[in-house]
Amino acid sequence: MPRTLLRAASALLLTLTALNTPTAYADDTAAPVEVTVNARAALATVPETGIGANHAIWDTHLGSDETADRLKDAGVKLLRYPGGSYSDIYHWADHTAPGGYVAPGTDFDTFMRGVRRTGAQAMVTANYGTGTAEEAAAWVRHANVTKGYGITYWEIGNENYGNGHYGAAWEADDHPDKSPAEYARHVVAYSDAMKAVDPAIKVGAVLTTPANWPDAIVAEGDAGSWNEVVLSTAGAKIDFVILHWYPGALDRVGHVPDMIHLTREQIARHAGPDAGRISIAMTEFNTGSSSNGTNTQPGALAAADSYATLLANGVFTVDWWNVRNGIGAVTEVEGHTDYGDFGLLSSAACTSDGSVCEPPLNTPFAPYYALRMMRAFARPGDQFVGAATDEPALSAHAVRRPGGDLAVLLINTSSGTSHPVTIDYEGYTPAAGPPTVLTHTNGATSITTTATGSATAQTLPPLSLTTLVLHPESPEAGHPGAPGQPTASNVTATTATITWPRATAGSRPIAKYELHHRLGAVSEQLGETGGTSFAVDNLKPGTRYTVNVIARDSGGGLSWSSPPLTFTTTTPATSSCTARLSIQSDWASGYVGAIDITNDGAPVNGWTLTFSWPRSWQSLGSGWGGVWTEDGRDVKVVNESGNGTLATGASTSIGFVGDYTGPNVLPSVFKLNGTVCTSGPM
Known part of the structure; x- marks a missing residue:
């Protein structure tokens, strides 16, 4: 310290x-905020x-x-x-x-x-x-x-x-x-x-x-x-x-x-x-x-x-x-x-x-x-699951508890606005009736506990912490156990094989496993299988994916989600171009990067390289070796007069200063004249 x-x-x-x-908080009330709680998108388990x-x-x-x-x-x-x-x-x-x-x-x-x-x-x-x-x-x-x-x-x-x-x-x-x-x-x-x-x-x-x-x-x-x-x-x-x-x-x-x-x-x-x-x-x-x-x-x-x-x-x-x-x-x-x-x-x-x-x-x-x-x-022992809001002043978190209860933490950082929220649940159906509601407001010297509102509608005071504790609509006894930690193999630019340990059956046999991919607050089902391995295709090159596996029994009963698996697809193994990024120096808020471009296809007379910053806190400081422009997160580099012609096998190098104010996730997908290049760090 x-x-x-x-x-x-x-x-x-x-x-x-x-x-x-x-x-006392102001009476200003905004339009309802959408909150999504996604029980299919399991995250880490709460440690002791x-x-x-x-x-x-x-x-x-x-x-x-x-x-x-x-x-x-x-x-x-x-x-x-x-x-x-x-x-x-x-x-x-x-x-x-x-x-x-x-x-x-x-x-x-x-x-x-x-x-x-x-x-x-x-x-x-x-x-x-x-x-x-x-x-x-x-x-x-x-x-x-x-x-x-x-x-x-x-x-x-x-x-x-x-x-x-x-x-x-x-x-x-x-x-x-x-x-x-x-x-x-x-x-x-x-x-x-x-x-x-x-x-x-x-x-x-x-x-x-x-x-x-x-x-x-x-x-x-x-x-x-x-x-x-x-x-x-x-x-x-x-x-x-x-x-x-x-x-x-x-x-x-x-x-x-x-x-x-x-x-x-x-x-x-x-x-x-x-x-x-x-x-x-x-x-x-x-x-x-x-x-x-x-x-x-x-x-x-x-x-x-x-x-x-x-x-x-x-x-x-x-x-x-x-x-x-x-x-x-x-x-x-x-x-x-x-x-x-x-x-x-x-x-x-x-x-x-x-x-x-x-x-x-x-x-x-x-x-x-x-x-x-x-x-x-x-x-x-609780398991975090996905939760998100569509209002920057509000944040949401959720955990699933052994026995089936769900707890949702809602945070309102607005200083003068109470926010009504509507809450949508994926992969979980709460019981009817008001939940237990715990609230801490600005200046309070205790946390209050009430039973108010509903599982799907609450109003959050300004500058407040609110926790809802919900019971499931139907008991989870007899449902399958959660599948084990998935792993990824044979990861390419567009495919991956996901494998997981078999779940323990409950009162009914396990009928199938469902593979879910997290997309922000919601999930997309990538597929299902009766086995414990699934080959996923149609993935995007150079993209980070987080997936969970859920078991479903013969009566439709669902397990908890597996622990999350995060993997990143590669860029194409072969392409008409190669673009390799290397870091020349870094000072913890910016860096000098070099991109070596190689033409692996037919001769090129005039080229444009494009890529995107992975995060909003990254930006272009300056660039050389081409004409650099930036539009939001999108970066475009057009050749200069002296390096626009690339014969088959020819290369050119460009450089830039990248600025960042948060974790510096490097760009990994580069396109030359619209084609995704083979790429990677040098």
Whole structure:
């Protein structure tokens, strides 16, 4: 964690009261918003460790019973220690952090007492910056052998790319060599030493987050970016990777699916055999935007939206920074005082001149209620399913529960408009009658529970979190079990073979399997079969597909969806042209790309190359080697006077600067004079 977010222990005092009274919302009501919940589009299963938070050794009240009870009430199931950048100066055995402040009553065993009272698991960050593998192994021995705490998750360092190697330096690092290669070599040594003590632990390595500095930057002397080098060297020795995300705005949740997809691609490409076993943890997350509200309702809405999206995309824990943080820049946000505090609970801190003080100690801030709503909405073992709206100010998430219930989380970010919504369900029929409705509104100090509206029609107050809990129209007992994890093989530009483990039959035999492809909020059935493999055709070249398999029995009973399978089709194996994109340099918000074009067909006199940016946050900065134009996401390059003629087998090269403000999914489909080329990275 950057040190700018760390607060002195003097900011951490006092007792509990309510935060604010609810703000009455305006009567402005918009036209109904369409919400689609698609039970056929299964996503990840909610993990036991999903809702997490960070503790810090400079927080005097880290180990108090009231703190533990508050966190338990919020549904926190994982607590990280010893706290951000302090991890790389902290020595657990004598409870010191040279250069930093260590509050009394925050030692490791006190932390673990609080963890147990909370009913959570621990995530411990071993000191890489000023520590040793031997020190980390001794910590494992104390925790799991001497004390019997059974701590599974151990990180090696915190944000170690911030050690000055790329310019900025906030993370302590005593190693003369501050390269990713040196960090990776030590990760191997730490893992070996720690697992020699307890082979059951899981070890995590620090990665950069896609499109967040210094992701993709290759420093002088390095063989690749931080992630490439760390995964290539240490991939065989780690069990999970660590991302941190401070988006700095409240509207970046749309970046999450690509952020996680690109991380998985890097793991698969660089971490060696069996890379699929490596999972992803978001061990620090916060909105990172004090001006937009860190502890008022906008921050809570962004928190719930991000937690749900990250968990739906398979991250096994999302850990809020942090439990208490201290007062920052004080502003008014949506009618309430925002203290610029990145914590869940008030520290009762005051500004330096004493003119403004936070509420009494342990008063919950708005993001605390976001976690409480997440606890009510998505329970461990629930399965996320597809949900979406047609209104940018509203977002939707849904989970299917064992036993057949469905929960839908609806988020209204409009500050003055209550939105009526109509909800359509695919692959699920809710029972008649009003659902259970849980609501948290701007300034509220509790979550209300009512039975109102219907499963298909609700009205969402401004700046609100709303969860509907629905029962199925008919019992699901006796239905088939869900098919297992599908896999893809023989993937070409237009075809793929999908195979899956057979589902367990219920009270009736399984009649067939249906293969569904997710198209935004809805699904398209690609086909059905009585077997456990299906050849799909008519696919688009260079396109990412997500599919699920559902079993149907002889009486029409449906199973839950299989886990999702995501695969990307190739470009044609043969074509009259080849276009290969390579990246010359990258600075985490833009890159220089080169496209080598080869004419593999008849001679060409005049050419036009076209492609599209995969995402709205990508654009053209400049280009050369042709006449470049951009229309929305579509890019066109027309030859210059000197390179328009391409004989059979001839090539030409063009280049460009591409800008991006989110995960940089590279274009993969290039057309020369309207023909799709064979393409791929060089």
